[in-house]
Amino acid sequence: MGVATKKLTTTRSEKAFKEAQRHIPGGVNSPVRAFGPVGGYPLFIHSASGCRIKDIDGNEYIDYVCSWGPLILGHAHPHVIKKIQEAVKRGTSFGAPTELETQLASLIKEAMPSIEKLRMVNSGTEATMSAIRLARAYTKRELVIKFDGCYHGHVDGLLIKAGSGATTLGVPTSPGIPQGYTNTTISLPYNNIEAVENFCKEKGKEVACIILEPVAGNMGVVPPRPGYLEKLREITKRYGIVLIFDEVMTGFRISPGGAQGLYGIEPDLTTLGKIIGGGLPVGAYGGKAEIMDHVAPVGPVYQAGTLAGNPVAMSAGIATLEKLKDKSLYAKLEERSQRLSEGLERSARVKTFHTRVGSMLCTFFTSREVTDYDTARTSDTKLYAKYFRGMLERGIYMAPSQFEAAFVSTAHGDDDIEATIEASSEVMRGLQGH
Numbered sequence: 001m002g003v004a005t006k007k008l009t010t011t012r013s014e015k016a017f018k019e020a021q022r023h024i025p026g027g028v029n030s031p032v033r034a035f036g037p038v039g040g041y042p043l044f045i046h047s048a049s050g051c052r053i054k055d056i057d058g059n060e061y062i063d064y065v066c067s068w069g070p071l072i073l074g075h076a077h078p079h080v081i082k083k084i085q086e087a088v089k090r091g092t093s094f095g096a097p098t099e100l101e102t103q104l105a106s107l108i109k110e111a112m113p114s115i116e117k118l119r120m121v122n123s124g125t126e127a128t129m130s131a132i133r134l135a136r137a138y139t140k141r142e143l144v145i146k147f148d149g150c151y152h153g154h155v156d157g158l159l160i161k162a163g164s165g166a167t168t169l170g171v172p173t174s175p176g177i178p179q180g181y182t183n184t185t186i187s188l189p190y191n192n193i194e195a196v197e198n199f200c201k202e203k204g205k206e207v208a209c210i211i212l213e214p215v216a217g218n219m220g221v222v223p224p225r226p227g228y229l230e231k232l233r234e235i236t237k238r239y240g241i242v243l244i245f246d247e248v249m250t251g252f253r254i255s256p257g258g259a260q261g262l263y264g265i266e267p268d269l270t271t272l273g274k275i276i277g278g279g280l281p282v283g284a285y286g287g288k289a290e291i292m293d294h295v296a297p298v299g300p301v302y303q304a305g306t307l308a309g310n311p312v313a314m315s316a317g318i319a320t321l322e323k324l325k326d327k328s329l330y331a332k333l334e335e336r337s338q339r340l341s342e343g344l345e346r347s348a349r350v351k352t353f354h355t356r357v358g359s360m361l362c363t364f365f366t367s368r369e370v371t372d373y374d375t376a377r378t379s380d381t382k383l384y385a386k387y388f389r390g391m392l393e394r395g396i397y398m399a400p401s402q403f404e405a406a407f408v409s410t411a412h413g414d415d416d417i418e419a420t421i422e423a424s425s426e427v428m429r430g431l432q433g434h
Contacts, residue, residue, distance in 0.1 A: 048075035074411025118286025124273035125153025149373030204239035254358030278316030343421030390427030
């Protein structure tokens with residue numbers, strides 16, 4: 001694929017967006033899709049295959065959004081599609097148990113030994129909400145520690161200094177949340193273990209849980225500092241605090257065992273989503289049996305969902321995790337992701353800081369080393385917007401926000417990586433002097 005600049009014809013997308021705004025708030029069903037931070041209007045997608053997406057105007061792009069992470073095998077992978085089709089023929093929903101739920105749970109447990117039991121839900125937001133309720137019930141405590149810039153879904157008590165769209169839109173908190181909901185949430189600086197130590201010295205015995213993205217992916221990609229996760233594990237054990245890893249994004253993405261497998265840390269509870277649904281809506285939370293057995297109907301902590309364990313979503317998840325058992329896929333992902341990240345860094349002609357963990361990566365338009373929420377926010381979002389538009393004009397679809405990750409899939413080939421680096425070099429040359 002060439003990288004020649006072209007004037008994109010997107011009249012159908014523009015018309016579709018105007019029509020969508022008549023019926024849907026902002027014309028989108030998730031805020032960052034609106035292209036607000038990068039200008040213009042969103043592209044409406046018609047179809048996708050492998051690492052490429054095609055909009056309704058017929059333009060084709062190499063895709064590094066990958067549905068915000070789930071599509072580690074690329075779009076419309078034949079094995080996943082086949083299993084979905086087989087499942088649909090048997091029925092779309094039963095509201096009753098199927099063997100598929102057990103099969104997917106078993107595959108997850110095999111990859112993440114810290115999970116002894118788990119419960120399927122419909123989204124990452126449901127998973128984190130349920131895990132926190134469970135942690136509070138188990139410890140009989142109320143305080144929750146989260147970290148600035150980490151996003152755990154639109155749970156009322158967690159929309160404090162959140163990442164993802166909340167950072168992009170400059171709305172770290174949301175109206176409509178009673179003050180009482182957030183009084184028990186403490187937000188501390190990410191990657192700052194002293195802040196956790198100091199707070200826990202004073203109120204550690206009142207803290208039910210610490211929840212974090214072990215690799216932050218919603219303020220851009222921000223890896224944990226060496227020893228940070230290990231120290232968190234030590235502190236939580238000392239004070240009897242439940243440690244929750246939000247691996248909705250990192251689970252099966254940065255290693256076969258997620259962040260906990262990569263860094264060798266066992267949390268008490270884990271929340272999952274994205275990849276375990278193979279592109280369909282899904283979530284899960286799980287961990288120590290001693291804690292999970294507090295969930296109804298075994299225990300008193302109530303949580304339910306009509307579509308939880310949906311057979312079509314379970315089939316897509318099983319198909320994906322079956323393929324990911326081939327560890328050579330991760331070696332290939334690592335090699336291509338490294339090549340892409342290094343190529344983007346070499347192409348830079350303005351001040352940038354690059355991060356990567358596995359097949360998640362980010363280019364921050366800042367001269368600062370990015371280690372937390374505050375340093376991430378020093379990024380020049382206007383310059384990123386120009387970079388985004390330039391890449392789009394060359395057929396490369398990046399996240400329409402500075403504060404999101406780029407994802408590489410097994411469908412991205414050598415030619416796709418090289419075309420992306422070449423496109424970035426051209427765009428960066430045009431940004432010199434800004």
